[in-house]
Amino acid sequence: xxxxxxxxxxxxxxxxxxxxxxxxxxxxxxxxxxxxxxxxxxxxxxxxxxxxxxxxxxxxxxxxxxxxxxxxxxxxxxxxxxxxxxxxxxxxxxxxxxxxxxxxxxxxxxxxxxxxxxxxxxxxxxxxxxxxxxxxxxxxxxxxxxxxxxxxxxxxxxxxxxx
Amino acid sequence: xxxxxxxxxxxxxxxxxxxxxxxxxxxxxxxxxxxxxxxxxxxxxxxxxxxxxxxxxxxxxxxxxxxxxxxxxxxxxxxxxxxxxxxxxxxxxxxxxxxxxxxxxxxxxxxxxxxxxxxxxxxxxxxxxxxxxxxxxxxxxxxxxxxxxxxxxxxxxxxxxxx
DNA sequence: CCGCCTATTGTTACGTTATAACATGCTCCG
DNA sequence: CGGAGCATGTTATAACGTAACAATAGGCGG
Numbered sequence: 001x002x003x004x005x006x007x008x009x010x011x012x013x014x015x016x017x018x019x020x021x022x023x024x025x026x027x028x029x030x031x032x033x034x035x036x037x038x039x040x041x042x043x044x045x046x047x048x049x050x051x052x053x054x055x056x057x058x059x060x061x062x063x064x065x066x067x068x069x070x071x072x073x074x075x076x077x078x079x080x081x082x083x084x085x086x087x088x089x090x091x092x093x094x095x096x097x098x099x100x101x102x103x104x105x106x107x108x109x110x111x112x113x114x115x116x117x118x119x120x121x122x123x124x125x126x127x128x129x130x131x132x133x134x135x136x137x138x139x140x141x142x143x144x145x146x147x148x149x150x151x152x153x154x155x156x157x158x159x160x161x162x163x
Numbered sequence: 164x165x166x167x168x169x170x171x172x173x174x175x176x177x178x179x180x181x182x183x184x185x186x187x188x189x190x191x192x193x194x195x196x197x198x199x200x201x202x203x204x205x206x207x208x209x210x211x212x213x214x215x216x217x218x219x220x221x222x223x224x225x226x227x228x229x230x231x232x233x234x235x236x237x238x239x240x241x242x243x244x245x246x247x248x249x250x251x252x253x254x255x256x257x258x259x260x261x262x263x264x265x266x267x268x269x270x271x272x273x274x275x276x277x278x279x280x281x282x283x284x285x286x287x288x289x290x291x292x293x294x295x296x297x298x299x300x301x302x303x304x305x306x307x308x309x310x311x312x313x314x315x316x317x318x319x320x321x322x323x324x325x326x
Numbered sequence: 327c328c329g330c331c332t333a334t335t336g337t338t339a340c341g342t343t344a345t346a347a348c349a350t351g352c353t354c355c356g
Numbered sequence: 357c358g359g360a361g362c363a364t365g366t367t368a369t370a371a372c373g374t375a376a377c378a379a380t381a382g383g384c385g386g
Contacts, residue, residue: 036333036334036382038333038334038335039335040334040335041334056372057372058371058372071335071336072335072336072337073373073374074335074336074337074373074374074375075336077374078334078335093256093257093311093313094256096343096372096373111296113300113305115305116308122303124299124303126299128295128299129292129296129299131295132289133274133312133314136274136287136289136291136292136314137276137314137316140276140285141319141322142276142278142316142317142318142322143316143317143322144315145279145315145316145317147312147313147314147315148256148311148312148315149296149310149311149312150256150310150311151296151300151305151307151309151310151311152308152309152310153300153305153306153307153308153309154305154306154308155305156303156304159304159305159306199363201363203363203364204363219343220342220343220344221342234364235364235366235367236345237344237345237346237364237366238365238366240344240345241363241364259342259343
């Protein structure tokens, strides 16, 4: 296993497990930090985990309607704000979409791989990239607060399919 | 001078000069590669260079209206598509906005610093970050095509102002 | 238990960003 | 000339996101 291991999405994995453990991590963190994982917040997080891909806010709204419990845009955006601020989900700027965090609980600066063919979104653990950005910022006396790193290209499968 | 030198925006610079040279570089590149820097495309590039900051498409439209030559959204988005595809401008995903490229002509994978206080957008030359992303992608057998790197935080000035 | 405070959610309406689809014009070249 | 291909104009609408205010719910001191 390397520092980039487990880029959620490149390999098969126990889906039910990752879903359960992510929810559990969210509950634990909320309990520990006095945050409330309310019904709507939990619902949105479950949807993100269920589909296990990047979803737009309106895609979430569609899913909520299909579940028989429709909601309005502000409801979803508020839930997403909560999830993102607390590290349970991330926004993919390039796609205007959201994914459940693949490493909840760990404090991390996420970096993503986006497949332009199949739409896969994989979250990397990449110490190296975070370090490089931090170093560049420091050299310019820039106080880094957040970083967006999204690499686009072809995932191994799609790359193969084109050969 | 380091590899991160000249992050356009941190230092004073000859504005008229950078504007002229960017336009010249665009013309040269177009001539060399058989692209046409048409009136609308040139207009949008000039506006980006004139304001020398990140501008939204509708901000550009406002400017065009004020110039007495109004245009419609598709016109601007098409010009921006051209400029971005050919490396004369970049999209800042985090801001849904566009900036003129600070290093036109050079083939590069841009990385940006965004000041969350004053709105400054600086384009870094950062070999290091590009390398780190490339390495991470390679390790996962991911065919990197494009990267989005946007570091948010406080620029030196704003950081100082808070001290 | 009650009433109050605060956080969360509901609801309506709207602002901002981006694109589809089709018509028109422009230019280069045979 | 004429048509092919690219660029632009034009209209309409899709997709993404938020402001503002009302209603509700859940915890806590009295």
